[in-house]
Amino acid sequence: MNNTIIVEKRNHQSVKVHQYSGEIIDRGDAWVCLRAVFDKLESNLGFVTFRRGDVFMEWFFSDRWYNIFQVHDGDSTRIKGWYCNITRPAEIGDDYVCADDLELDIFVFPNGTVVLLDEAEFSALDLPTDERMEALRAIQTIRRDVAERTPPFDGVR
8 A cells, every 4th residue: 555645735726736645644534734944944833933954744535624834843842733734525546635725724833822823814705604614613623633532632731
């Protein structure tokens, strides 16, 4: 079995905006977990900096309206935080995963602080009401999972 998977990030109109590869770590009927290495130049978001070589453990779900990236400082065990993208449920194949990004993001700090990002960008999207509601429910689910330390948020201090 091939352990490599191609990740295609798409915008809300299902147009590909970025593609990269990762290594499949585990998978279930409705999810896949992969390991990917950040290979872009430094990206300073103001509250966290992603650097070339940072390791992302990424969970994609075909039955949830989000994905979760646990961000490690390089290849170490130190967790910088969890970056959660609000998306339509992912399309997961044997060697690919595609997700439509809905602009709204959440960053969870190692101490459990949750920050909601890009609300204006999300508000500006022309989305059907049911999709907008699913996105808002996803935020509540992530907040609950962080509070309850549900994996992969079990590393929150």
